[in-house]
Amino acid sequence: AQSVSQHNHHVILSEAASLELGCNYSYGGTVNLFWYVQYPGQHLQLLLKYFSGDPLVKGIKGFEAEFIKSKFSFNLRKPSVQWSDTAEYFCAVISNDYKLSFGAGTTVTVRA
């Protein structure tokens, strides 16, 4: 089974700061990659996904992520965060076993 590592457990930022969340996975074959977000009190929503093609993918709300195959990484970035970006962020990976594996999540707190 896949393992997915998210390097930061809790990140605290001020508004307008840049955000980068790390994600690494273990499987060496073909994978589909996702970032999901869970706002307080809500269920998970898709931020962005990578299946193939351009390794730099853009998602909703100004987020983007870069797939670096050689590093088994799929890091999430946002140039300038807002208070409303306070949430928990999950990296997820699925390979050809059809089992979606999630990282432990990173809680992001944005201070106004």
Next chain:
Amino acid sequence: NAGVTQTPKFQVLKTGQSMTLQCAQDMNHEYMSWYRQDPGMGLRLIHYSVGAGITDQGEVPNGYNVSRSTTEDFPLRLLSAAPSQTSVYFCASSYSRGADEQYFGPGTRLTVT
């Protein structure tokens, strides 16, 4: 469309009791799955189904049963509840075999005392 619905939203059980968490989707999705979310552990896959009549185990299947008699419904049964099963449970569905965006339900918060 209602999307993915789950009932109940909250449940308290005593050790040894059994119950069924309901999940339904109205998007005609083939793939459905159950996750549990625990602090610091992310979401862990319990069971999944790639279509009606087909189910398989995920990462943490012990203590849970599932069945998929229709495309729409995917109930999760706790056979004999234990405190270790205290968690938030999410049902999800996607169009194909998990390789697409997962649509999540609102979750069921279960406490086992």
